Amino acid sequence: MSITIASWVKPGIWGGIIGAALIAIIGFSTGSVVSGSTAEKMADTSGKESVIAAMAPVCVAQFQMLTPNNQTEQLAALKEEASYKRDDFVIAKGWATMPGSETASNDIAERCASLLMDLTAS
DSSP states (O other): OOOOOOTTHHHHHHHHHHHHHHHHHHHHHHTSSOOHHHHHHHHHHHHHHHHHHHHHHHHHHHHTTSOHHHHHHHHHHHHHSOGGGHHHHHHHHTTTSOTTOSSOOHHHHHHHHHHHHHHHHO
């Protein structure tokens, strides 16, 4: 007993294989399809960015608890700092240490310094 396969099946199978390969190539090259580890890295980055975006205003609020004269002095001092040292300035002043935390975050301090510099432009 032999099985006969229709003549149109072989080109159909090859078309399916080639189509699947093209979809995979296009999907991975455009970023529409990512591996599990890439998706995990993207989620970690997104989560970290969300935390920084949420906590940087707290840092600015801690700065704004200063008296208006002291705020002016501190903003002037911050403006005099080199751009790469501004996060260290914010950490040294304690503004980047979040309530309930004992240590400051460099990433939050960097974003906070940027927000404070925006205050000097106004």
